[in-house]
Amino acid sequence: MAVVPFHLDSALMDRKNPALSCCLPGELPHPHTLSEPHGEKVPPPRTRGGGSFGPPGSLSYAVEVADAAELVPFKRVIWILGSLFLVSAGITLLFLGMRSVMDIGGACASGGPFVPVQPCPDGVPALMIGGIWIGMLAAFAYGWSSLSAGIPSFVGLLWPALFMSLGWNFLQYAFDPPFGDGPVWGWLLPGIIFELMGAVPLWLLFKTVGLTPQSNKVRAVLAPPGARTVATAIRAVTARRTDAAAVATGSRPDLVSELERLDALRRSGALSDEEYDKAKRRLLA
């Protein structure tokens, strides 16, 4: 058995700890409901920004480490980071394209049946249109993949980032136009509107759910050392205690509970899929 960084046994064997009699077979006690081994209350979870539930060595810490063994699948990690990369690139392309168009007066046209008054800088229309579309699709992909994975997500910052960066262009060019003297009112007004369109949602987001909304339990990219061992150990001890309680009261855990326990063991890695199937068949026979 791997060395675990806290006193798991003493925490689990504490008979006064009500956390261990709280749960169905195979279910872990929730960190919020736990008491410390010495009767101290765990501080309530923070509603914003995730939290650490207990000091190293406590049962709540052990449970949390075990929970962290539930990793975000690698494919999903690539989705999250790749889509964020593309969103960021899309917004930057739009930002740069807008600046290069503003450098030549703020409007351009190319192609089509009309005679362009001011031709666009080479390559800029394609980059801007590509940036808008790729950025938008990637923003949806990022929002979905990050929020459903249970990780701190920057999705709420995308809208403010887009509008405030473009608004910055308007304001900068309004006060310091490439030709003539400022302020250019035709750029100042959209600049203010864009800044407000970005800043107001940003402020509301900050006041309500926090800048990086997430559940309290953040799923990990990498498993902490010993996490799977601890998860298995905690589940096994919890299950054993529930069995003992069932024997003491003369009752037998029902079928659903047994199946749930088996499933928990499979998910923790204590049982392979094959062993799980075998045990399930035996249970249902």
Add this chain to the structure above:
Amino acid sequence: MTRDRITWMVLQVLAAAGGVLFALWLFDRATS
């Protein structure tokens, strides 16, 4: 767990910064 939160934040900030650098490179290449 705080460590997971920090890991995710760092990875995402790196991905976003990578996107910005990529866009700067692409824009420079396409317009010069």
